[in-house]
Amino acid sequence: MIRCLAIDDEPLALGQLVSYINKVPFLQLAAQCQSALEARKFLENDTVDAIFCDINMPDLNGMDFVKSLAVPPLIVFTTAYSEYAVEGFKVNAVDYLLKPFGLQDLQRAANRIKDRLTESVAAAKPATDSDDSLFLKTDYRIVKVSIPDIRYVEAMSEYLKVWIEGEAKPIITLLSMKKMQEHLPNNFMRIHRSYIINLNKIQEVNKNRVIMDSDTYLPIGDLYKDAFQAYLDTKFLGK
Template structure:
């Protein structure tokens, strides 16, 4: 999770930021501040990965606040004044949101933050050996057993809080204690894709894509989440024939 701080001296604008942050699954709100001075004190006590910060604030502007940070987090500026855009990028802001902005604009900025965050933390477990065996199977803990399943039999994976339900061809689903992120990292990206905060799908099992959902069979429809739509559409564009 990316720890985020929201800063804006206008109460309604701050509440909007907080609402948007809470809707993005990979962001975690660590605090909300009505001034840069308040944010300074909070950042002395809390570790923050990114800030969404208004520029035009009393006492200390968001721009001056960003300039004085010795080890600045990822910064997204929010302001009603477009003339600040160039100046914002001079302090290495990840993005710039011009008020009033909606959820889609906020999501685009959040995804840029996530991209930069992932680049900075590339020494993550992706370098570890894959749990997928040479024969294309994986071992999964369920109840008090460890079972072997073929990844080709996996239709889709459903997130249920701390657990996953692995839906299989012609078998009962298997429930295991594992995060969606870990399962996503384990599975081959050429065969599986996360299309929603709660679903990873076997791309070879998709029979149809209709609006904002994928269809695996007459009874199984999975939604495509807004955060994952662009990546999934890019995959489709590479695969289908015609225009």
């Protein structure tokens, strides 16, 4: 299922949008919001694969809202004003629905979302080879990554940040933590819902934190404490 968020400040328009979304079998409505500010608050604690977003809204319009997202999901803009179409595609919108639109129009946009996600996940799927490397898609490129050079992996909405030894910026790729973990060797361990670490890169363990370097302190989640402690016990020398 593709989780999506519906945003429109007009109750009737929002109700119609929600009705159409519920008629598409592979779409799952995660939430409906009557403002971009309400949607932003929702996204602070949850994630979606796509957003159907009105543009003309008070306080914060849909275009500026999308531009404010660090890593926006797939976007379909809905509006009664055709002059926004060009600007919509400048922010890489999947589709642009001009009001009033029908179920068939939304189905077309939904199919484009589905195709885009399928292509992205297929391209981002790691391919391991004999020299301990994998391939990740990032910014329309497919890059080869040496697994021993991965310091840690950080979850960020439906994307991952892959932090590499010696690199100041991470590789950002559309991939789940579960899928990434399946393609990493045993010296990688998940210590938090948002972090997988290379155990060989640990510098220090301090209470409920793993210190990777002087600037990187990663929390150990309650669900992962026992497994991580069991690993430490196999390596610990002392009383």
